Amino acid sequence: MPINPVFIVILSAALYIFGYYRMPFVYGGFFLQLAYMVLRGIDLGRLPLIGPHDTLFFLSASFMLFGIPVSLSLESRQRFLNPVTAITVCFMLLAMLARPHNYPLPPVLKTFWFEVHVAFSFFSYALFGLAAVLGALYLISRDEESEILQYKMVLVGYFLFSLAMILGGIWAYYAWGTYWLWTPKELWTVILWLFYSFYLHARLRQWWAGRPAAILGIAGFGIVMFTYLGVSLLMKSSHTF
Amino acid sequence: MGNEQKDTKVLNNLLKVFLSLRTAIWLLMALLCLLLYGAVVMPANEEFLALHTAPLFQWITESPPGITWWLWAAIGVLSLLTANTLLCSIESVVKKKSARQWMLVMAPQVAHIGFLFILLAHLVSGYGSFKGTAVVYENAGLRLPNGNDVLFRKIDVDMDSAGYMKDWAVYVEYFKDGRSLGSDRILPNSPSLQDGLGIFIKNIRFLPYPVAMIEVCKEPGAVWALTGGILFMAGMMTLLFYKIKKEEAKGV
Numbered sequence: 371m372p373i374n375p376v377f378i379v380i381l382s383a384a385l386y387i388f389g390y391y392r393m394p395f396v397y398g399g400f401f402l403q404l405a406y407m408v409l410r411g412i413d414l415g416r417l418p419l420i421g422p423h424d425t426l427f428f429l430s431a432s433f434m435l436f437g438i439p440v441s442l443s444l445e446s447r448q449r450f451l452n453p454v455t456a457i458t459v460c461f462m463l464l465a466m467l468a469r470p471h472n473y474p475l476p477p478v479l480k481t482f483w484f485e486v487h488v489a490f491s492f493f494s495y496a497l498f499g500l501a502a503v504l505g506a507l508y509l510i511s512r513d514e515e516s517e518i519l520q521y522k523m524v525l526v527g528y529f530l531f532s533l534a535m536i537l538g539g540i541w542a543y544y545a546w547g548t549y550w551l552w553t554p555k556e557l558w559t560v561i562l563w564l565f566y567s568f569y570l571h572a573r574l575r576q577w578w579a580g581r582p583a584a585i586l587g588i589a590g591f592g593i594v595m596f597t598y599l600g601v602s603l604l605m606k607s608s609h610t611f
Numbered sequence: 612m613g614n615e616q617k618d619t620k621v622l623n624n625l626l627k628v629f630l631s632l633r634t635a636i637w638l639l640m641a642l643l644c645l646l647l648y649g650a651v652v653m654p655a656n657e658e659f660l661a662l663h664t665a666p667l668f669q670w671i672t673e674s675p676p677g678i679t680w681w682l683w684a685a686i687g688v689l690s691l692l693t694a695n696t697l698l699c700s701i702e703s704v705v706k707k708k709s710a711r712q713w714m715l716v717m718a719p720q721v722a723h724i725g726f727l728f729i730l731l732a733h734l735v736s737g738y739g740s741f742k743g744t745a746v747v748y749e750n751a752g753l754r755l756p757n758g759n760d761v762l763f764r765k766i767d768v769d770m771d772s773a774g775y776m777k778d779w780a781v782y783v784e785y786f787k788d789g790r791s792l793g794s795d796r797i798l799p800n801s802p803s804l805q806d807g808l809g810i811f812i813k814n815i816r817f818l819p820y821p822v823a824m825i826e827v828c829k830e831p832g833a834v835w836a837l838t839g840g841i842l843f844m845a846g847m848m849t850l851l852f853y854k855i856k857k858e859e860a861k862g863v
Contacts, residue, residue, distance in 0.1 A: 480778075544801065550736070
């Protein structure tokens with residue numbers, strides 16, 4: 371059954387906007403996002419993880435997937451969830467600018483390793499994005515809870531990102547005979563991983579805690595976006611989206 | 612102060628530098644800057660296209676230093692980081708061996724060891740890897756670098772009604788001195804691995820007749836990379852688990 375994505379996305383975005391006034395609308399918006407991805411997955415016969423449309427949508431849903439439970443642990447949920455909702459809606463609308471990839475998967479992509487590698491990559495991008503939001507909140511309000519939570523988001527994001535890299539290496543070995551390729555995507559992936567390694571080690575020192583860490587967390591998301599979108603759009607790589 | 616005392620003082624100062632988290636932070640910053648520079652230089656120089664076709668250290672010694680100096684510098688920084696990581700990990704384990712939460716002490720060190728194994732993997736592959744490509748037809752034969760022969764018996768392609776390739780399979784048989792060593796089947800993400808070498812299919816065409824572009828690879832660092840990856844994730848998972856446990860205990 372052909373799905374008109376525009377209707378679902380507009381409804382989801384509308385619910386998210388109503389979420390500024392009443393939290394349950396945010397849950398409704400997220401449910402619609404998930405429903406769209408499930409229906410698209412059923413239509414394609416696979417996880418919708420190829421191309422800018424699907425990956426941007428997946429990333430947008432991932433912000434909420436982690437953002438909602440994180441917000442429940444905060445005293446001031448709305449203050450955190452409002453910017454997260456804004457980012458979610460932005461990425462969702464960006465996804466609509468790209469044509470969905472409805473072609474069959476090439477045989478090399480039909481593997482468990484590829485799907486988990488991509489899924490974990492985007493989960494980690496979302497966590498790094500949430501860390502950036504928390505860093506910004508800390509800079510505005512000097513609320514220590516935000517900075518501590520930023521560190522936790524980065525730690526979990528780093529764990530998932532490392533796992534995504536290892537799974538990608540395993541897949542690359544089976545697909546192409548090598549666990550490492552010197553392409554722009556791989557190089558920027560290492561830069562991203564080293565950046566957050568730097569963040570996690572620097573934050574152990576008193577001087578880096580607080581404002582410097584918050585700024586690093588925000589800068590890190592800039593590197594995430596370049597690694598994901600910049601490399602795919604601006605450079606030739608086997609890793610385009 | 613005698614010469615011996617001076618030497619001891621120098622060694623002690625050097626050890627202090629390597630036993631420092633601040634050193635790790637500076638080295639990570641330096642490595643980041645070098646790789647960021649490399650990320651700009653690589654797309655702008657055609658020489659880097661050949662980086663995949665040869666082991667790293669062979670390529671880097673044959674390429675102009677003007678475009679590879681950052682890679683040499685990154686290798687140097689990684690060597691220092693290796694020493695720093697190893698010494699800091701040993702010191703941490705020795706100093707905190709009687710700590711109550713011993714797993715919380717060990718977990719990051721296991722992750723560090725995993726990281727070092729991954730560096731070792733790249734070092735081993737950088738010297739000892741091999742890649743060769745060829746175009747093969749059905750019943751074509753090749754002599755492999757290990758002295759064995761491989762015969763590509765059949766190339767099968769499964770196309771859908773719209774003309775997209777759904778699946779493929781390549782059937783091979785290995786020989787040594789005319790004697791069959793056995794057969795194998797190469798599928799997507801399922802290469803044929805035999806005697807340290809892997810045969811991978813890079814591309815397949817079915818029309819007007821079946822032909823495959825193959826790559827014969829040797830990747831000696833793969834096992835070390837996998838070991839390092841497993842250790843790293845084990846360390847990270849343990850660290851996360853104990854940090855969460857500590858959080859929950861605080862909340863009680």
